Amino acid sequence: MTRTRTVVLIGVVVALLIAGVGSFYASSSPDGLEATATEQGFDGTARDSATADSPLADYGTAGVDDARLSGGLAGVVGVLLVLALAGGLTLVLRRRAAAPSPDVPAGRD
Secondary structure (H helix, E strand, C coil): CCHHHHHHHHHHHHHHHHHHCHHHHCCCCCCHHHHHHHHHCCHHHCCCCCCCCCCCHHHCCCCCCCHHHHHHHHHHHHHHHHHHHHHHHHHHHHHHHHCCCCCCCCCCC
């Protein structure tokens, strides 16, 4: 295994561990924006976003009753989704960069 693949694999494993296990220990206190809205008295004007009913809304997984498992699962799914998107984008950009230029005849570099 190449050094780059080893580093990427270690990074993915660390990200999955942080997302899956670290979320158990995350603070249940409101984040900075929520806390500021409460302190300034405009938290009652907040509206749900368009994604409020999505399966991974509010740092949890819809249909999973255990809060710790729900948060950990949402974190792992999030990491995997970002990894899939980044990997797909990398493949597309690599293929695009490797495609022969229309200005250069095939077989001549």
